[in-house]
Structures are given as C-alpha cells and as structure tokens.
Amino acid sequence: MQIGLVGMPGAGKTTLFNLLTGSTQTVGLGGGDEVHTGSAIVPDRRIDFLSSIYNPRKTTYARIEFKDIPGARMDDSRARASRLLDEVRSADALVQVLRVFNSDLVESLHGEPDPYGDLSDYGTELLLADIDILEKRIERLENNPKLKKDEAAAQTALLKKLLEALESEKLLSSIELTENEKKLLAGQSFLTEKPLFLAVNIDEQQLREKSYPGKDRIMAYAAAKNMPVIEICAQVEMEISRLQPEERDEFLEDLNLQESGLGRLARMAYERLNLSSFFTVGEDEVRAWTIQKNTAARQAAAKIHSDIERGFIRAEVFHYDHLHRLGSAPRVREAGHFRLEGKEYPVQDGDIISFRFNV
Numbered sequence: 001m002q003i004g005l006v007g008m009p010g011a012g013k014t015t016l017f018n019l020l021t022g023s024t025q026t027v028g029l030g031g032g033d034e035v036h037t038g039s040a041i042v043p044d045r046r047i048d049f050l051s052s053i054y055n056p057r058k059t060t061y062a063r064i065e066f067k068d069i070p071g072a073r074m075d076d077s078r079a080r081a082s083r084l085l086d087e088v089r090s091a092d093a094l095v096q097v098l099r100v101f102n103s104d105l106v107e108s109l110h111g112e113p114d115p116y117g118d119l120s121d122y123g124t125e126l127l128l129a130d131i132d133i134l135e136k137r138i139e140r141l142e143n144n145p146k147l148k149k150d151e152a153a154a155q156t157a158l159l160k161k162l163l164e165a166l167e168s169e170k171l172l173s174s175i176e177l178t179e180n181e182k183k184l185l186a187g188q189s190f191l192t193e194k195p196l197f198l199a200v201n202i203d204e205q206q207l208r209e210k211s212y213p214g215k216d217r218i219m220a221y222a223a224a225k226n227m228p229v230i231e232i233c234a235q236v237e238m239e240i241s242r243l244q245p246e247e248r249d250e251f252l253e254d255l256n257l258q259e260s261g262l263g264r265l266a267r268m269a270y271e272r273l274n275l276s277s278f279f280t281v282g283e284d285e286v287r288a289w290t291i292q293k294n295t296a297a298r299q300a301a302a303k304i305h306s307d308i309e310r311g312f313i314r315a316e317v318f319h320y321d322h323l324h325r326l327g328s329a330p331r332v333r334e335a336g337h338f339r340l341e342g343k344e345y346p347v348q349d350g351d352i353i354s355f356r357f358n359v
C-alpha cells in the first residue's frame with residue numbers, strides 16, 4: 001500500500017514526509033521537483049509488548065509506504081503537470097496536506113494561508129481531472145467501430161452516469177455501483193474514488209489554542225466529503241522526533257500530544273482502508289502483518305510465503321488480548337484460548353497465528 005502526500009506548494013508535504021519516514025529531504029524553496037518515496041513504521045504497542053515477552057532476535061513492525069508528490073504550479077508545463085497527476089493516480093490513497101500554520105517565510109513565497117480555499121480548489125482539481133478522463137473515454141468509445149454495439153452502449157451509459165455525478169460535484173467514491181457496473185469499470189482508476197485523508201498542518205500556538213482560522217468550514221467540508229481529518233504540527237513534531245527519547249516525551253506531553261502524527265495517521269489509514277494486523281511470534285522474530293479485514297487464513301498465510309499458502313493445513317490461533325491479560329502463551333493455552341482454524345477462517349485484528357503446513 002502506498003499513500004501519496006498531496007497539496008499546494010508550501011503546505012508542508014515534504015516536512016511531513018520527513019517526519020513520517022525519517023528522511024532528510026530539503027524543505028521549502030529547495031524542495032524542488034522530485035517525487036520522494038519512503039516507508040514508515042506503523043507504531044503498535046502490541047508489538048512492543050510481544051517483543052518484551054518473546055525477546056526475539058528481530059522485531060518487525062508493519063510499514064506504510066509514503067510518496068511525497070510536489071504540488072503543481074501555475075506555470076507548469078503540460079508534461080510536468082501530467083507526470084505529477086500520474087504519480088497521484090498510482091497511489092492507493094491520498095493525504096491532502098493543508099497549510100494553516102503562520103510563517104512569515106512561507107507567506108512571503110506563497111501568500112497568506114487560505115486553507116479553505118486550498119481545500120476546495122484541490123477537490124475541484126481532482127474532479128476536473130476525472131471529468132477530463134471520462135470525456136476522453138466516452139469519445140473513444142463512441143468512435144470505436146470495432147467494439148460490439150451493446151457492449152459499447154453499456155460502457156458509455158455507465159461512464160456518462162459517472163460524468164453526471166462529477167459535474168454535480170459528487171465524488172466517485174460516494175457512488176454506489178452494481179457488481180456488473182464494477183466489472184465494466186475494472187482496471188480504470190479515478191482520482192475521486194481514492195480514499196482521501198486531510199492533514200491540517202497547524203503551528204504550535206494553534207495547537208495550544210485548539211483553534212485556527214477557517215476550522216469550522218474545513219471540518220464541515222471534510223464531513224460532507226467523508227474525509228477523515230487529523231491535525232498535525234509537522235514542523236514541531238519533526239523537530240521533536242530528532243530529540244533523545246527522554247526529552248521527546250517531555251515535549252510531546254507539554255504540547256498535549258499523546259500520540260505522534262504518524263501514529264494517528266496510521267490508525268486513520270488502517271480504519272479507512274479496512275486493514276488489520278495479525279502477528280507471528282517466536283524466538284527468531286516477532287512480526288506484524290497487514291491484511292484486509294477478515295482475510296481468510298489461507299490468503300493471510302500467503303503474505304508470509306506462498307509455500308505456506310499452498311501447503312496450508314491449519315492455523316493455530318490465539319488472541320493478543322488473552323496473552324496481554326494472562327501474561328504468557330502457556331497460560332493462554334491452559335485457559336483454553338488456543339484454537340485450530342481452517343483455511344476459510346477470517347483472520348481478526350490482533351490474532352497471533354502459527355501456520356501448520358507441509359510442502
């Protein structure tokens with residue numbers, strides 16, 4: 001899974017990217033043109049606990065890939081704009097970073113913050129990009145003599161329905177499609193059907209005051225578009241993340257930030273993208289694996305290795321909560337919480353699994 005960071009120039013995308021991935025890409029003026037990719041560890045207290053119990057040689061957290069995509073500028077060449085749009089298109093989900101913080105330096109380059117304007121402009125940009133694609137596809141379908149008539153007609157009717165929705169400013173993610181319509185659309189990807197999150201980038205003072213200009217309108221807009229929102233202090237959090245751990249907690253506490261921006265973003269993404277984690281444990285490694293919620297045991301095994309999927313016999317499962325409560329695997333077993341599950345078993349968030357297989 002790859003999440004694209006998008007938004008206007010100067011919003012703090014690269015700052016957030018650095019915070020999330022521990023990178024040191026240049027921010028501000030030197031930010032330049034490049035797309036950066038990197039991955040972030042998904043913080044998970046359960047993994048910390050498992051690690052303290054099993055004392056493994058290696059502890060592996062789940063990871064999320066992030067991609068820092070520069071914002072398009074007015075004077076962009078068409079080629080650059082379309083290349084950036086392709087980068088946006090290939091992400092699985094998007095986080096729109098919104099500039100709310102006050103900074104003389106940033107204002108001197110990009111003008112006063114206008115978060116609500118940026119938010120609705122960006123939404124419109126995504127809509128227009130989808131409208132553009134749909135119009136081109138419809139035109140191509142209508143002028144393609146090779147396609148069977150009824151097939152082309154069904155496709156065209158569907159695309160026109162989507163176009164109409166977009167023209168009345170509905171996102172494609174809000175449109176219910178029948179199974180048949182989904183099949184007709186297979187392989188086509190649209191920007192407004194991607195999960196879209198909002199990261200409101202505020203400064204320390206706004207964080208302390210819990211308020212900033214335009215907050216109510218921003219929240220109302222996000223709610224109407226079904227966009228989950230987090231507020232972050234990208235710059236401050238990045239500075240804090242470079243401190244020694246002891247100092248770090250003190251600063252976070254002082255700002256009343258119980259959970260890091262990464263932690264909150266990761267939780268939001270897991271929830272919205274319907275993801276969950278299961279764990280494997282042992283002396284060698286304690287590890288988190290990310291799956292779609294309710295993935296069948298055999299497909300979950302495929303995450304680890306195709307041999308385990310192929311030779312799947314049974315999954316031996318117990319739940320993290322039991323281990324956490326009872327303190328050791330033997331006690332969990334004694335209490336009767338170990339289960340053997342078959343290949344169709346829908347794996348639950350927090351399951352600790354050992355797969356039995358033969359190859």
Ligand SMILES: Nc1nc2c(ncn2[C@@H]2O[C@H](COP(=O)(O)OP(=O)(O)O)[C@@H](O)[C@H]2O)c(=O)[nH]1
Nearest residue numbers: 009010011012013014015027028101103234235
């Ligand atoms: N004061 C303040 N400045 C920030 C914050 N986030 C980013 N900046 C500054 O804003 C400028 C643009 O940030 P950058 O991450 O490069 O934005 P991008 O163009 O969206 O990638 C840089 O000078 C950052 O130091 C923030 O939360 N507070």
Ligand SMILES: [Mg+2]
Nearest residue numbers: 013014031070
């Ligand atoms: Mg940048």
